[in-house]
Amino acid sequence: MRGSTLARAGLRNAALRSGEWTACRRSFVSSALPFQQSNSIRGQNHQRIHPQRHIQRRWQATTAQAVLETAVQDPSALSQEAIVDNLDPKEAARLDKVRNIGIAAHIDSGKTTATERVLFYTGRIKDIHEVRGRDAVGAKMDSMELEREKGITIQSAATFCDWIKKQPDPVTGEMKDEKFHINLIDTPGHIDFTIEVERALRVLDGAVMILCAVSGVQSQTVTVDRQMRRYNIPRISFVNKMDRAGANPWKAVEGINQKLRIPAAAVQVPIGVEDEFKGVVDLIRMKALISEGDRGEIIREAEVPADIREFAQEKRRLLIETLADVDEEIANAFLEERTPSPLEIKAAIRRATIGLKFTPVLMGSALADKSVQPMLDAVCDFLPNPAEVENLALDRRRAEKPVKLVSYNSLPFVGLAFKLEESNFGQLTYIRVYQGSLKKGQYVTNARTGQKVKIPRIVRMHSNEMEEITEISAGEICAVFGVDCASGDTFAESGLGYSMTSMFVPDPVISLSIKPKQTKDTPNFSKAMARFQREDPTFRVHVDNESSESIISGMGELHLSIYVERMRREYNVEVVTGQPQVAYRETIQQHVLFDHLLRKQTGGAGDYARVTGYLEPTGQLGANKFEQQIIGGTISEKYLLACDKGFQASCIAGPMLGHKVLGCSMVINDGATHMTDSSELAFKNATQQAFRKAFMAAEPQVLEPLMKTVVTAPNEFQGNIVGLLNKRNAVINDTETGPEDFTLQADCSLNAMFGFSSQLRAASQGKGEFTMEFSHYAPAPGQLQKELVAKFQKEREARNRK
Numbered sequence: 001m002r003g004s005t006l007a008r009a010g011l012r013n014a015a016l017r018s019g020e021w022t023a024c025r026r027s028f029v030s031s032a033l034p035f036q037q038s039n040s041i042r043g044q045n046h047q048r049i050h051p052q053r054h055i056q057r058r059w060q061a062t063t064a065q066a067v068l069e070t071a072v073q074d075p076s077a078l079s080q081e082a083i084v085d086n087l088d089p090k091e092a093a094r095l096d097k098v099r100n101i102g103i104a105a106h107i108d109s110g111k112t113t114a115t116e117r118v119l120f121y122t123g124r125i126k127d128i129h130e131v132r133g134r135d136a137v138g139a140k141m142d143s144m145e146l147e148r149e150k151g152i153t154i155q156s157a158a159t160f161c162d163w164i165k166k167q168p169d170p171v172t173g174e175m176k177d178e179k180f181h182i183n184l185i186d187t188p189g190h191i192d193f194t195i196e197v198e199r200a201l202r203v204l205d206g207a208v209m210i211l212c213a214v215s216g217v218q219s220q221t222v223t224v225d226r227q228m229r230r231y232n233i234p235r236i237s238f239v240n241k242m243d244r245a246g247a248n249p250w251k252a253v254e255g256i257n258q259k260l261r262i263p264a265a266a267v268q269v270p271i272g273v274e275d276e277f278k279g280v281v282d283l284i285r286m287k288a289l290i291s292e293g294d295r296g297e298i299i300r301e302a303e304v305p306a307d308i309r310e311f312a313q314e315k316r317r318l319l320i321e322t323l324a325d326v327d328e329e330i331a332n333a334f335l336e337e338r339t340p341s342p343l344e345i346k347a348a349i350r351r352a353t354i355g356l357k358f359t360p361v362l363m364g365s366a367l368a369d370k371s372v373q374p375m376l377d378a379v380c381d382f383l384p385n386p387a388e389v390e391n392l393a394l395d396r397r398r399a400e401k402p403v404k405l406v407s408y409n410s411l412p413f414v415g416l417a418f419k420l421e422e423s424n425f426g427q428l429t430y431i432r433v434y435q436g437s438l439k440k441g442q443y444v445t446n447a448r449t450g451q452k453v454k455i456p457r458i459v460r461m462h463s464n465e466m467e468e469i470t471e472i473s474a475g476e477i478c479a480v481f482g483v484d485c486a487s488g489d490t491f492a493e494s495g496l497g498y499s500m501t502s503m504f505v506p507d508p509v510i511s512l513s514i515k516p517k518q519t520k521d522t523p524n525f526s527k528a529m530a531r532f533q534r535e536d537p538t539f540r541v542h543v544d545n546e547s548s549e550s551i552i553s554g555m556g557e558l559h560l561s562i563y564v565e566r567m568r569r570e571y572n573v574e575v576v577t578g579q580p581q582v583a584y585r586e587t588i589q590q591h592v593l594f595d596h597l598l599r600k601q602t603g604g605a606g607d608y609a610r611v612t613g614y615l616e617p618t619g620q621l622g623a624n625k626f627e628q629q630i631i632g633g634t635i636s637e638k639y640l641l642a643c644d645k646g647f648q649a650s651c652i653a654g655p656m657l658g659h660k661v662l663g664c665s666m667v668i669n670d671g672a673t674h675m676t677d678s679s680e681l682a683f684k685n686a687t688q689q690a691f692r693k694a695f696m697a698a699e700p701q702v703l704e705p706l707m708k709t710v711v712t713a714p715n716e717f718q719g720n721i722v723g724l725l726n727k728r729n730a731v732i733n734d735t736e737t738g739p740e741d742f743t744l745q746a747d748c749s750l751n752a753m754f755g756f757s758s759q760l761r762a763a764s765q766g767k768g769e770f771t772m773e774f775s776h777y778a779p780a781p782g783q784l785q786k787e788l789v790a791k792f793q794k795e796r797e798a799r800n801r802k
């Protein structure tokens with residue numbers, strides 16, 4: 001890694017010698033920099049012609065009232081910089097001290113354990129309780145009984161705390177206390193609960209990515225990385241479990257650079273490792289920070305121990321070199337052969353982190369109560385405040401034109417409902433306030449339904465506890481009671497017409513039939529189903545048309561089993577479930593013409609519709625497509641709409657197995673209509689019939705979900721586990737063998753993976769772990785296709801006989 005940095009530095013020198021460095025650096029930085037650079041380009045142009053300047057001048061000439069009016073009437077005239085520079089210094093000062101962050105990582109990395117320390121050191125809780133600790137209390141953020149019992153996080157939990165940080169005064173340089181307000185969301189690690197990470201990241205401004213000091217970057221770290229990229233979330237990295245045997249933070253730093261491909265460098269080095277781990281050296285200030293006290297509550301500052309001074313110097317150089325690659329100011333210092341000052345380094349880390357070009361790496365041990373506070377300092381130092389993040393809404397009054405939201409209380413309110421939860425007091429809706437403040441009793445409009453709603457109660461969440469408040473400021477996170485909405489709805493001041501894009505919701509891959517054991521439990525069963533569906537967009541319920549059974553679908557066996565268990569515990573309903581079923585898909589491989597006539601004459605008005613056209617694969621296993629190419633009006637617009645509806649209905653339940661259709665295009669280019677007998681229903685039915693016939697003639701194919709599976713286990717079990725996977729026809733893509741454990745990555749069909757967890761347990765004496773995540777759809781093996789089709793037909797015939 002160091003070699004590559006030096007190689008880059010070498011390239012720079014060569015460019016400099018040939019006089020190209022300035023141009024080369026500019027293009028390098030601008031390509032690496034999503035938005036920070038654009039700010040500095042703006043900065044360079046301010047003096048002359050940049051349009052922002054005109055807006056700024058206009059702003060300076062306006063009053064606060066005019067600002068508000070403009071925000072409502074023509075928000076596109078606002079620029080974030082203009083508002084930030086001109087509106088209200090008090091607001092800027094408030095926002096400067098707010099951080100909205102999430103903690104996300106691979107399973108069992110210590111997210112909840114670290115959050116427990118954060119709450120303790122910030123004074124939010126008086127005692128520390130461990131995940132699956134001996135006192136059986138459990139960590140604060142795992143408040144659900146099931147979470148405490150299983151020692152895993154199932155739902156994300158929100159909390160808030162104040163962190164008093166020592167900061168140098170910008171003028172005098174004297175250290176003084178600064179209070180930061182941190183809203184924090186602890187997320188689950190299991191992929192089955194991935195929607196919790198997804199919606200948390202959608203609304204947060206920054207994240208702490210935790211890694212295990214022994215394992216480094218793991219499969220779920222890669223997933224979380226992808227999710228952070230999806231929402232442009234700046235992150236700091238925290239290498240936890242430095243107390244564990246085999247801890248090696250440099251493996252994690254290398255993993256972030258190589259596997260996640262984010263420039264990363266340690267901003268600390270450890271003092272001692274494993275059970276000798278005592279604290280860290282802060283490489284920016286070159287100070288040792290030793291954790292002391294019963295629960296590591298004291299951070300004693302000392303000189304860097306002599307035996308690691310040279311090592312620390314070397315890592316500091318590496319930090320500066322890595323920064324020079326992503327930050328122009330440090331690059332300049334580097335070229336001037338000048339060592340940047342601690343303040344310059346800190347500012348560069350902040351710029352590069354917020355600009356998504358770099359992640360600073362910190363280290364500690366949450367369980368051993370070591371070096372968690374410096375991580376909190378880093379949250380304040382390097383992660384953005386709400387005003388530094390660009391958040392857009394679409395203005396529906398102006399053809400969905402994007403408008404920037406600004407976290408100022410005095411602007412009209414805009415917030416996003418990102419999570420719903422049923423509580424004893426009714427529906428609790430978590431809201432991220434992006435603009436304006438929200439007051440108890442205020443009326444706001446749901447952008448999706450257009451409904452005006454009153455906010456009866458506002459609370460701040462502290463895991464499962466609530467603190468009643470009367471108002472929440474812009475840039476913060478709260479929960480409200482008694483507001484009927486769906487997850488992902490935008491609320492805005494009435495008349496504003498803004499809506500925000502929602503989070504990414506993955507499709508379920510697994511389903512099973514479910515019914516209450518006793519019919520008397522049906523009302524509670526339905527209540528539970530309705531609630532779980534409302535709370536979790538990846539949990540779906542539908543009634544199978546053919547079997548009339550309720551089918552639940554979700555992200556994996558664990559996901560569905562948790563809901564079955566919750567039904568028993570929270571609703572007292574014992575259920576019977578069927579075998580888990582794979583969410584297969586159906587597609588076609590051929591171009592097929594159709595000409596279908598539906599004609600029925602049974603006395604009175606009959607049915608008449610004729611549709612002609614073709615069915616063909618779209619070429620990608622994605623969305624289906626309906627197109628009409630009618631010339632001469634042989635089918636009217638109204639009937640063509642009905643044809644479209646018929647096509648969409650056909651795609652929901654394919655002709656082969658009754659599963660969804662993928663990658664299919666239908667074109668209707670001719671047809672015929674009858675003066676009296678044609679109707680929308682006739683055209684809808686004719687299209688469905690034509691679709692069915694053409695589909696079966698177009699070389700139909702069953703697709704099955706392939707899962708990206710990662711197995712980690714001690715090396716001695718490698719042979720057993722490879723054997724297990726081979727039996728399941730898995731394609732092993734990569735194996736990495738470490739000193740103790742190996743990690744194997746494979747593509748497996750979901751169908752072949754049922755029951756894998758118990759077999760893995762048996763094959764590895766309970767020491768193996770695996771994660772499975774949907775990768776893509778691929779054709780199912782021919783034999784399996786035949787079996788599935790035969791089974792489906794048999795079941796259908798049996799039902800028809802009844």
Ligand SMILES: Nc1nc2c(ncn2[C@@H]2O[C@H](COP(=O)(O)OP(=O)(O)OP(=O)(O)O)[C@@H](O)[C@H]2O)c(=O)[nH]1
Nearest residue numbers: 107108109110111112113152153189241365366367
């Ligand atoms: N040795 C050691 N163990 C730790 C450390 N931090 C957490 N653990 C242990 O790791 C296990 C998982 O910790 P959690 O805090 O539940 O991890 P998590 O990332 O929140 O777990 P999920 O949300 O279920 O993915 C627990 O047994 C912790 O006691 C640490 O710093 N050192």
